[in-house]
Amino acid sequence: MVNSGCLSSEDFLLKVAEYFKISNERNIAVRLTLKRLVEHDEVELKPEYDVTNQPAYDVSTQAQSLSVTSIKPNNNDREYSLLVRASYGSHKGKNKCSTIISAGSLDKFWQDYSSVVRTNMDGLVKKKKKKRSTKTALKSKKSVKN
Numbered sequence: 001m002v003n004s005g006c007l008s009s010e011d012f013l014l015k016v017a018e019y020f021k022i023s024n025e026r027n028i029a030v031r032l033t034l035k036r037l038v039e040h041d042e043v044e045l046k047p048e049y050d051v052t053n054q055p056a057y058d059v060s061t062q063a064q065s066l067s068v069t070s071i072k073p074n075n076n077d078r079e080y081s082l083l084v085r086a087s088y089g090s091h092k093g094k095n096k097c098s099t100i101i102s103a104g105s106l107d108k109f110w111q112d113y114s115s116v117v118r119t120n121m122d123g124l125v126k127k128k129k130k131k132r133s134t135k136t137a138l139k140s141k142k143s144v145k146n
Contacts, residue, residue, distance in 0.1 A: 004097035009109050011115050012099035016086045020120030023088050030088045037081040038099060079103040083085065
């Protein structure tokens with residue numbers, strides 16, 4: 001497994017383009033993941049990790065409510081960074097890289113990221129639809145009429 005570690009955003013985008021090129025040649029998948037980066041500190045517990053004492057941070061209870069207005073906004077004015085990961089291959093042949101994007105530079109990164117992904121997703125293959133036989137088509141029409 002090759003882990004390139006945390007790269008700058010420009011180096012990360014170059015690596016992602018390289019990963020797409022290799023994946024198109026080998027017919028393998030590239031996995032792209034994004035998540036909010038919350039620094040974990042064992043000594044000073046962050047409220048995001050302590051949902052028992054800080055129920056406003058419990059996302060699972062917020063997701064169960066049907067109306068958006070019923071969610072109480074927490075008093076968290078902190079801006080979080082975004083962790084972006086890319087990988088391809090599996091087991092010993094797996095290659096990974098990641099980058100951390102600050103909230104202020106997210107718009108520029110997102111434009112560059114989307115252009116890299118769009119230009120390199122030319123190896124996509126449309127799924128072939130199975131042709132239904134005429135007998136099954138007639139049966140489905142009869143069942144709809146009844």
